[in-house]
Amino acid sequence: MIEFSQVTKQYGKVKALDSISFSLSKGRIIGLFGPNGAGKSTALKLIAGLSRPDRGKVEVDGQNPQAAKSKIAYLPEVDYLYPWMTIEGAACFIKAFYPDWDEHKYKELMHFLNLEPDMKINKISKGQRSKAKLLLAVSRRASYLLLDEPLSGVDILSREEIINTLIRDYREGEQTIVIATHEIGEVENLVDEVVFVKRGKIVLKQEAEVIRQERGKSLVETMKELMKGE
Numbered sequence: 289m290i291e292f293s294q295v296t297k298q299y300g301k302v303k304a305l306d307s308i309s310f311s312l313s314k315g316r317i318i319g320l321f322g323p324n325g326a327g328k329s330t331a332l333k334l335i336a337g338l339s340r341p342d343r344g345k346v347e348v349d350g351q352n353p354q355a356a357k358s359k360i361a362y363l364p365e366v367d368y369l370y371p372w373m374t375i376e377g378a379a380c381f382i383k384a385f386y387p388d389w390d391e392h393k394y395k396e397l398m399h400f401l402n403l404e405p406d407m408k409i410n411k412i413s414k415g416q417r418s419k420a421k422l423l424l425a426v427s428r429r430a431s432y433l434l435l436d437e438p439l440s441g442v443d444i445l446s447r448e449e450i451i452n453t454l455i456r457d458y459r460e461g462e463q464t465i466v467i468a469t470h471e472i473g474e475v476e477n478l479v480d481e482v483v484f485v486k487r488g489k490i491v492l493k494q495e496a497e498v499i500r501q502e503r504g505k506s507l508v509e510t511m512k513e514l515m516k517g518e
């Protein structure tokens with residue numbers, strides 16, 4: 289379980305997260321949705337243990353995220369891959385750190401995503417880099433998979449491939465996937481539960497199906513309604 293208790297994260301005067309509390313239960317796909325600058329990436333970084341709250345507490349399975357790091361795979365929004373590396377080189381780097389690396393899955397996914405081990409990071413397209421980042425995150429059998437804008441820069445056909453990859457490899461009940469994005473149309477049918485964030489606050493946290501039934505609206509429409517005036 290992921291738990292935020294009265295978490296505030298501030299950058300100078302900007303409150304990226306403003307005293308938020310929520311918990312996400314295990315084994316589900318969760319959408320962390322909100323407009324640009326809402327605080328989504330900040331929340332993922334806290335769960336990944338890459339930054340610490342100024343106030344409050346974040347826990348993963350009752351542990352400090354830094355202590356839970358071996359259970360967490362994180363796909364950052366930014367390009368973190370070294371440009372001079374090949375995909376295989378980057379994979380070897382990650383393999384050395386994480387015993388949950390699944391070589392079979394890595395090879396299979398590489399093929400499925402039309403990537404090649406000897407492709408150099410600085411010689412592939414932006415969309416291919418996004419796919420390579422996803423490949424490296426998903427090839428770990430991590431209990432928690434945190435994806436920050438996984439479809440950013442990826443063309444429509446490849447988006448479908450990526451979503452199919454996520455669905456195909458999702459271990460329901462065992463694995464928790466958190467997808468942070470403002471482009472929710474494509475992942476709308478993927479998520480079990482949604483957390484809508486606006487200016488560092490949670491404006492709605494609910495089961496996706498309940499939103500559709502009770503509001504009679506899609507998640508995209510719900511987001512538009514909740515974010516009016518943004």
Ligand SMILES: Nc1ncnc2c1ncn2[C@@H]1O[C@H](COP(=O)(O)OP(=O)(O)OP(=O)(O)O)[C@@H](O)[C@H]1O
Pocket residue numbers: 299300302303304322323324325326327328329330331365469470
């Ligand atoms: N390292 C930083 N230094 C200064 N301000 C920051 C930093 N990181 C985030 N912020 C600010 O905190 C707020 C939340 O940013 P965050 O990146 O979490 O939003 P987001 O919801 O992920 O947005 P986007 O969809 O644009 O990626 C924004 O106002 C942003 O400018």
